[in-house]
Amino acid sequence: MTRVAPKVAIIAGAGPAGLTAAWELLARTDIRPIVFERTQAIGGIAQTYEHHGNRIDIGGHRFFSKSERVMQWWFSKLPRQGAPAADSAWRSLDVEYATDALVRTLAPEAVDGTRVREERRSAPDPEREEQVMLQRPRLSRIYFGRAFFPYPLSITLLVAWRLGLVNTALITLSYLKAQLFPRRDETFLDAFFINRFGKRLYETFFKDYTEKVWGVPCSEIRADWGAQRIKGLSLMRAVSHAVRDLLSTDFRKQQEARETSLITRFFYPKRGPGQMWETVAQQVREAGGQIQLGARVVGVRLTEGRVSHVTVLDETSGRREEVRCDYFFSTMPIRELVTMTTPAPPAPVREVALGLKYRDFLTVGLLLRKLHVLEKGRPPQARVDDNWIYVQDREVKVGRIQVFNNWSPYLVADPEHTVWIGLEYFVDENDALWAADDAALRALAVRELEQIGFALGADVLDGCVLRMPKAYPAYVGTHVRMHELRAWVTSVPNLYCVGRNGMHRYNNQDHSMLTAMMAVDQIVAGQDDDSALWDVNLEMVYHEGEG
DSSP: OOOOOOOEEEEEOOSHHHHHHHHHHHHHOSOEEEEEESSSOSSGGGOEEEETTEEEESSOOOBOOSOHHHHHHHHHHSOBOSSOOTTTTTTTOOOOOOSEEEEEEEOOTTSTTOOEEEEEEEOOOTTTOSSOEEEEEOOEEEEETTEEEESSOOOOHHHHHHHOHHHHHHHHHHHHHHHHSOOSOOSBHHHHHHHHHOHHHHHHHTHHHHHHHHSSOGGGSBHHHHHHHTTTOOHHHHHHHHHHHHHSSSHHHHHHHHHHTTOOEEEEETTOHHHHHHHHHHHHHHTTOEEEETEEEEEEEEETTEEEEEEEEETTTOOEEEEEOSEEEEOSOHHHHHHTEESOOOHHHHHHHHTOOEEEEEEEEEEESOOOBOOTTSOOBSOOOOSEEEEOOTTSOOOEEEEHHHHOGGGSSSTTTOEEEEEEEEEOTTSHHHHSOHHHHHHHHHHHHHHHTSOOGGGEEEEEEEEEEEEEEOSSGGGGGHHHHHHHHHTSTTEEEOHHHHHTSOOOHHHHHHHHHHHHHHHHHTOOOOGGGGGTTTTOOOSOOOO
16 A cells, blocks of 8 residues: 655744644644754744853743633643742742643654643652743833833832922923824824823833834834834823822822732743743654754745745755745745745735845843942842843943843852843844944943943953844834735745744744644644734733843
8 A cells, every 4th residue: 555645844943933833733733844943043032042051031031921722832841830949038939839730742753643642740849850930020120310110111109209300290291282282193103102101201211212122213113013012001090090099098008019010920941931942842853843953944936826845955064955845834034935935926025025124133141240230219239120121221222131030040050149131232133233243242231231320340250142133023114015915925825924023023922822823723624714823913912022
């Protein structure tokens, strides 16, 4: 009897979307996934980079989702902690410990027809076991003028005091003016913010940081990005809270509660986000899937309207190979996908793709003996509890600072005696910052830390630089015409564009995973219409985005 060759799915990219697709295909179908990853790292932007025993999370990846499907998927790979972590006692962390865990793993290839194995086990102890998800407190604040403000911004009387009473009065007048005379055209981000917060507050807390991120004026950024980032944030609501606090019989308690009301908890792999994707990649390989690193997709061939072959370049040897496929999952930048497809897509589709813009990301990791945070009215602080700190000062280029000790003590080689931080810069590939050598970038980072009053150069012990191209799909250029690209993608029945760059959308990690899961849903159901994938994330934004 003739044996039928298994169907093959080529997956471009070993980030969250690509690896989720590979795992789901092996768990639910007879389709064999082959993943091609152009770099030597697993996880894409969600990888964990190691330098002398200290680990960097590129952009910060909280493991939290409104999707129960995603949450359970994560926990089935890395179970929730059942005992205290290394820093639980001295930080007085409030953690809900799990008692047991349901672990789901892909069965090795050709094992009695079983695709997924399930095992109930005791919840892991992070001090004894590696495969564990920690529960962590979330704190993100704005650091501006040597004072901390809540993020997302919440106007309280304590915040008003930090801003200064005169400045607060001018912010109020500016807000009232915006309400009386709103800008009619809200196409772009400047008008969107001004209409909601007034020009003075916009220029204080929104304008400079947003322009650091995107590298263009707010007057050129489409307002739909802003609508996602500040969903539910209302200055009028914040002011009403402040007034109620003033009238409260316990004013100080109400103010402190309002300041900390945004602190919630999230989950996080012991060794950083890359640990999740390295775990998934190992299971994919053991179950018969392939993952080839240093292999870049450079060509996509359509036959009778379907993807039939993909050309792959071995980055080391320079050898090219054309591989047949039945399905193609693309997490690569959609601009690249369009330009490498044969026959070429229609001219308008190519025009849109070539006009898409990206923002690149650069992290300077610095190991310090301690911090030296100068906050008004307080002695210098050697440590802070923040995961992320947003730097609003326009005189410096740094946009955010991560404190990796607070993400997980296991990211730091010596968390009790050192502080490991990451200074994040938003750049354009090959601009002056991107092209600067590592020593110059480390020196810049140290100067800026001293300039904003956050640390002393004398306390720096070590450092490194990490560059991540195309980290942010930008909502500028031809993004307004994305519907034309979407129409072309969905017209190719076995092509699935998933993930952040695959869809040119500012997805969080869970949104990227959901697009991959839904693509496999479509294959299992025997449906060709994948338009529903493009609706993921439209109603699921809940806090500030990841890197």
